[in-house]
Amino acid sequence: MAWTDNLPAVRGKLLLNEPLGPYTWFRVGGAADALFIPADADDLADFLKALPESVPVTVIGVGSNLIVRDGGVEGVVIRLAGRAWGQVTADGDTVTAGAGALDSMVARASAKAGIAGLEFYAGIPGSIGGALTMNAGCYGSETKDVLVSAWGLNRRGERVELSLADFGYTYRHSNAPADIIWIEATYRGTPDAPEAVAARIQEITERREKTQPIREKTGGSTFKNPDGHSSWKLVDDAGWRGKLHAVTGGGAKFSELHSNFMINPGEATAADIEGLGEAVRADVLEKTGVQLNWEIRRIGRK
Incomplete structure (x- = not known):
């Protein structure tokens, strides 16, 4: 019997094989094995106490600084949403x-x-x-x-x-x-x-x-600022502002307005977006010797 066949009773919402793309600003990514939106803190506490410890738990918020990979997320994804939270x-x-x-x-x-x-x-x-x-x-x-x-x-x-x-x-x-x-x-x-x-x-x-592409499908600041450097300038100087990069879908790019913000122009996959970030990290490291570290959180199976 699969662990999803014996989940604890809840007062909130518990959804199986729920696509997570709509819960993120990038609007990409696969499904959660289970998505739990608890009614309140007591509902969440009771659920965690009853959930087998072998089941992975991942927490997401409004998905503004998050890439959900195309293979989805193993275990239970918990989202704190609604008036109670x-x-x-x-x-x-x-x-x-x-x-x-x-x-x-x-x-x-x-x-x-x-x-x-x-x-x-x-x-x-x-x-x-x-x-x-x-x-x-x-x-x-x-x-x-x-x-x-x-x-x-x-x-x-x-x-x-x-x-x-x-x-x-x-x-x-x-x-x-x-x-x-x-x-x-x-x-x-x-x-x-x-x-x-x-x-x-x-x-x-x-x-x-x-100064920021807030009305685009974006994930906020992509990279942390390295000591003594601005990430946007490193990305810009390496030639990546507005340059489309595709891996499996329509491609992603760094915004023309702010070159530390990746955007999904419309048909990007999570692989496109994460692949763009990794390509830029490698290019900036080769050209400048500076290591860019992700600020955007990436979760799930590739």
């Missing part, structure tokens, strides 16, 4: 946000509450769970600058609480246990006039719209 509240100088809350929603909620420091989240096209995992940041600020603590569930469904120091954050990296599924985070900012915070958020939003 996106609550944002403010109290004094602190903001508490569910892992499924969009980063931009958290920025706007902080502005409404007159809390400064979280404006940079308006420039990150993801959700809080991903921000916690990778120390997301932009325009000179990072998650580590405002995070107080967060809690989540480990693979056994047990609650785990971490303070900022426990994350061991460095640039786009966390030392927190990789199996934690984040549920909620608490941030601390500084008091400021709501209109002043909102104005800075508006500036970030306008800057992003002018």
Whole structure:
């Protein structure tokens, strides 16, 4: 009997052989063996406790910085989506946000509450769970600058609480246990006039719209910035801006607007997109001796 024939009962949605492309910004990729969208934290905890430990578990958010490979994803993919996961509240100088809350929603909620420091989240096209995992940041600020603590569930469904120091954050990296599924985070900012915070958020939003291909099928920043270098410039100088690259489909390319953003012009496969990234990494390394490291997460079978 296959493990999918004996899955735990849930209150949320549990879908077998569910295509994951529609859940990502690139709109490519294969199916999950099973996709679980839990109703709430208790539903998720009960599911994890009952799920055999031999079944792999992968967590995705809004899919803004993700490539799902064409062969699909083994085991259970968990997606935290819906009202239960996106609550944002403010109290004094602190903001508490569910892992499924969009980063931009958290920025706007902080502005409404007159809390400064979280404006940079308006420039990150993801959700809080991903921000916690990778120390997301932009325009000179990072998650580590405002995070107080967060809690989540480990693979056994047990609650785990971490303070900022426990994350061991460095640039786009966390030392927190990789199996934690984040549920909620608490941030601390500084008091400021709501209109002043909102104005800075508006500036970030306008800057992003002018410099990034946000209306394309993209995955955000492709590569981390190497020490002393800008990834976009390395890609640009190597001649890859706007150059179509195909492996198995219609091809992918780096945006003409921002050469650290890959886009799917329409008929790309996951192999096209990941293949483009790997081709650029190899070319930049050969030409400059600089190693580009992925910022986009890649999951699944090739």
